[in-house]
Amino acid sequence: MTGISTHYFLGGNTGKGFYSHFNYIISQKDATRIICLKGGPGTGKSSLMKKIGKHYIDRGYDVEFHHCSSDSDSLDGVLIKELKVAMLDGTSPHMIDPITPGAVDDIVNMGICLKEENFKNIKFNILAVNEEIGNSFRRAYRFFAAAKSIYDDWYTFNNEALNLYELNILKENLKNRILPNTFSSLGKKRHLFATGFTPKGVITYIHNIVKDMSSVYVLKGSPGTGKTRVLEYIADEATRRGLDVEILHTPLNPEKIEHLLIPELKVALVTSNEITKIEFHGEEYDMDSLLDANYIEKKQDDIDDVSSIFYILLQKGLDCIKTAKDLHDELEEFYVPNMDFNKADQIYEEVLNKIQGYEESL
Structure with a gap:
């Protein structure tokens, strides 16, 4: 087996x-x-x-x-x-x-x-390619930072329309449904990524990660609809009850949570979001339903503009990561024959x- x-x-x-x-x-x-x-x-x-x-x-x-x-x-x-x-x-x-x-x-x-003796004549070739790789990564990070800045604008439109009372009710309902009402020593938090900005584009392993979970709760919604706040709250409440959690961060802003796992309970809380754009089989919560629809309608043109710019900048960053990978492949061509x-x-x-x-x- x-x-x-x-x-x-x-x-x-x-x-x-x-x-x-x-x-x-x-x-x-x-x-x-x-x-x-x-x-x-x-x-x-x-x-x-x-x-x-x-x-x-x-x-x-x-x-x-x-x-x-x-x-x-x-x-x-x-x-x-x-x-x-x-x-x-x-x-x-x-x-x-x-x-x-x-x-x-x-x-x-x-x-x-x-075979170190073979590197004497290719030293400066290697240094030149390394410099190009560094430049490509620095460009990528500037584009990703710009995309995050625009994302924050997108987030703000929705966050201003968010019904915090309804959000808090949802948080409490999920906590009561998922977590035991017992408290012990603090659980541990483990931090990783399920999603990456890669030379092949946005890649996520979240389906593989949650494949053995008994319960999957799906938070589906636009930026600023409270998904991260729900995950942060459940993570804190779980560790207060002595449960270890896996916190999976988003590559756009690595300090924010994209998904949450509570392995001991075989529970996953995942987000169906604007970056990975994937669907899940699980109990779904429509986070957009917590928004003031009238406010969003008034701002829709602005939201459409910033979301469009966001995806352009994100793709620019991904293109730079692809360039860095192509250059790294060139670099390996110096090393592999001398291995x-x-x-x-x-x-x-x-x-x-x-x-x-x-x-x-x-």
Whole structure:
């Protein structure tokens, strides 16, 4: 029997630049081991994590696959849940370093697979491409920041029409329906992304993440209709009752919640929103029904204008992320021919043996 694979993003290209939740893959206190992979592009970090993840999935272990928002076909991390063993890409922009070396953290240097003697004549080519990649990301983040600013205008139109009394009733009804009326020590909050701004456009793994949830509550509505406030309220109330929650943030504004999971209750609260534009099977709440329809009608032309501008700016940012990926592919062309794949295979066997040792000791 194969294990369950769940897919997330650990970091995001956002309206506030690159935003990392890497420290939430697993805590130092809970981890058996956190293996930090170092090495340049094309040195096999993602391939190594994919092979390790597949090995344990095939053996019946549940594995989280954490994708790279700058290339969703590549991985930034894996977590073998039952073993509490994580692997992470520790290179830029993540820059993950061991916190408790020896006791929790290991470093695996994939850079030893490079044939360094071959890089002398391509040094300046690599530096030039790296500079172009950096420029593309900076442009993308400016467009995403501009899109967020316009989004805030869109949000404000709806928020001014929002019936707060009805919103509070909805929050209380959901709390009473979902959560037990018992209190204990505080639960934990884990922060990740389900959605990413990637070279392939807006990608979300939320359907995969909620596939095993018994109850899915869908908040469907425009910006400013109170979706985030509901999620924040339920998250706080759940942790007050000793329940751990997974908070999945939106890449447009990484401080805001897009979706919420309460794994112990097998409950998910998700938003059907203007960025992912996907539908869910679940109990649906129409957040637009909380708006003053007369006010919205008066402002509809302005709302249409700002929403149109928002999508233009968002697409501009996504185009820049695609450009950065194309340039990164060029960069890998310098590295892959100068890679010793026999050494990479040897590292895979060493890492696998090490993890199997942790497995046997549990």
